[in-house]
Amino acid sequence: MNKIFGNKVAIFIFAFPTLLLFTAFVIYPIFPELIISFQKNDGFKNLGYVGFENYSNVLRDTVFWESNLNTFIMVLISTLVGLPISLTLALIMDTLSDSTRRFFKFGSVFPAVLSVTVIAQMWVAIYEPNWGLMNSILRSIGLNKIALAWLSDERTVVLAITAAFLWQYIGLNALLFFTGIKAIPKTYYEAALIDGAGFIRTSIKVTIPLLRETIKYLLTISILGCMAQFAHVRIMTAGGPGSTSRTVIYHLYFKAFSASDFGQACAIAIIFIIECLILTFFINRFVAREKIEF
C-alpha cells in the first residue's frame, strides 16, 4: 500500500479523473467568463469589446459595494456568532447521556436536510409583520415598538436573512464540532480531571485548542458558504427592498438574468473569484497553520 501511495505516477492515475472533472467544470468556465467580462454582452451575442469598462462600471456601482457589505455582514455574523454557538452546543452535547444526545443529533441535522425553500418560506412566515411568530411574541411581552416589518425594513432585512440561514446550519456545524471532540484522545481529559479542571476550564484549555483543524475546516466552509449566499435571499426578499439585501452572488444573478448585462455579471464573477481566493489565502495563512497529531 505504502509503495503505491509513494509512487507519483500511481497518485496521478488515481487523481486524474477528479482533476479532469475539476478542470472541466471549475477551471475551464472561468476563461470564457473572463473573456465575456471584457465584452458588452447581452447573454446571446458579443456586442463588442469594451476593455475594462465593465470592471470600472462594477467598481463604481454603489449597489455592488452594498452587496459586498451585506455579504461581509453575513460572513462576520456566521463566523463570530454562528460558529461559537455551534461549538458551545457541541461541548454541551458531549456532556449528555447517549439517549439525550441522539435526540440532539437528530435535531441538529434536521434543519440542514430540509429544502432551503421550506426553511426560507417558514422564516418569511415567522417575520410576517401582522401575524408572524416573531412580532406576536414581541407584542405579547409588550415590545410593540420593536415589532417591525423585518424583511421590508432596511435596518433589519440583512440580519433577518442571516438569522434564517444561521439557524439552518448551526446544528450541522455543532455536529461536526462534536465529531472533532470525539476524535480527541480521552487521556487529555483524564489528565485535566486529575489536575482538577472543570467543564469550562477543560473546554478552553484542552478541547478548543485541540479542535483547531475542525475549526479551520468549519471556518472555511462557513465563510465560503456565506460568500455564495443566494437561495435564502432569492426566496425571502428577492434582494429587496430595492437592492438592500442583495449579496454579491445575487447582484451577479440580477445583472445577468434580470438586466441582461452578462458583461458586467462576468466582471462581478471575476472580482468575486479574486475575493474568495484572498479570503482562502488568509484562512490558510493564519488559522491552524500546524497540523495537530494526537
Next chain:
Amino acid sequence: MIKLSKLTAIALALTMVVSLTACGGKTENTDKQSSNDTKASDTTEEKKQSDEKVKIKFLSLSSDENRNKIREDYIKVNVEKELPNVEVEYDLGGGGQDYANKLKTYNASGDMPDVWFSEQNLSLVVVEAGNALDLYPYVKETGFDKKFKMQEVIQPDKDGKLYCVQPGADQYFTPRLWYHKDIFAQHNIKVPQTFDELIEVCKTLKSKGIVPISIVGKDGWTPNLHMLQTMIMAEDPQVAVDLVNNKTDFSNPVVKNALARIQQLVQIGAFADGVTNIDYGPAVEMYTSGKAAMLAMFSWETTNLEAAAPDTDFIVWPSAKEGNDANASIQFWGAPLSGYLASAKTKNPEVAAKFAMFCATQDALFYNIEQKAPTALDTGVEISDMSPLLKKNLDQFSAAQLKIPSLWSAVFNTKMSAEIATLNSKLLTGQYSPDDYINAINPVWAENFK
C-alpha cells in the same frame, strides 16, 4: 490461487464469446426479417405517424387566477377537441420576476418551450435573440388575422414579421383604484376626487386600523406596472405621452412630482406594513378580505373582485392638478408583443403556430365568457349580461379621449424594467428620494431606445 484465477478468466472469456455470438445472431435475424417486411412496415409507419401526437411544451404564468383559469378551464379542456394531434406538456412558470427570469434563462440557453406567454419587454429579448418564430405566414394561411376587430393588433412589424398572437383583451385593461363601498360608508368617508383628498382618506382609514390601499410591493410591482405612470398622468398626461415617445426623461418636474406623491403615500402609511415583500395573491386577498379599504389594480381583476367582494366599486385615479380631468385620459396595457409566442427552434413550427393561435383564442374566450369583457379577437361570443361594474369600466374606458400605452408593457426594455423595478421597490420604503431615483434611472433610460 493461480488456478482459481485462470479458471475465472477462462469462464469469463467463454461467457463473453457466447454472449457476442448470441447477440450477433439476433441482429442478423432481425436484419433479414426487417428487409423482408420493409414494404409492410412502411405503410404501418405512415399510419403510426399520422396517429402519433405531437408534443408541445407550453410555458405559462401560474401566479394569477386569470392565467390559471385560462390554462386549466379553457386551454386544457378544449385542446383535445380542437387540436387532437397535440399533446401538451405544461410548464408552470410562476409570476413576476420569477417568470421573467425563467424565460430569460430558457432564452439564454436557446432551449425555449415550443409556445409561451410573455409581455412585451420579455418578448423583445427573445425576438432579439432570434428565438421567436415568425407567425405571419401561419396567421395568413389559416385566416386567423381576419378574426380581429382591431386589425392593428395582428399587423406585422416593419420587417414584415409577426412574432406574437394575442387575444386583444389587454387593450381594454386599465389601472383602477378599487374600494369597498361598505367600509367607506361605515366610516363616513367620501370618495376622493383629488390627490390631496386621497391623502386625507388614507390618513382617516389608517387611524381606524384599516390598511388604506393594498398594492403589490414585491419587486415594486404596482409602481412598475402602473402607479408611476398613473401619478404622472394625474398631473399631466402629456408627459406620459412624451415618455412613451422618448421626448422627455425622468428629470421632467412632473415625473419628479409623481415620485414624490408615491413617497408621500408610503410615508403617511397608505400601504400595508412590509409592503415591499407583498406578492400579487396576498395583495388581492388583503383587499377582498376587507383588511384593506382600497386596491390599486388593473381592470383584469374586475370579475374576481366583484365575486369575492360584492361591495366593490372603483374610482379613476384622482387628479393631482386643478384643471386636469382624471376621466379624460387613460392608460392601457396592450403592446404588440404581449401574448403568445412560438419558438423558432421548435421541431413542429406549424403545430406550434396553430397552438399559439389556439391559446390566443382560448384567452379571448375566457375574457368574453367569464369576464364579460371585450377582446379585439372576435370569438363569436355575444357579450351579454355585463355586470354594472364591468359596464361602468367599459363606458369610462371608451369615453376617455386620450389613451396612452403602458410604459412598462409597451416601452421599457428588459434592462430598464429590471432597474426601475429595483428603484420602485426602494421608493416603497419611503426612505429613497425622488432625486436619487432620477439620478439612477436616467442613464438607463438614455439607453432604453438604443
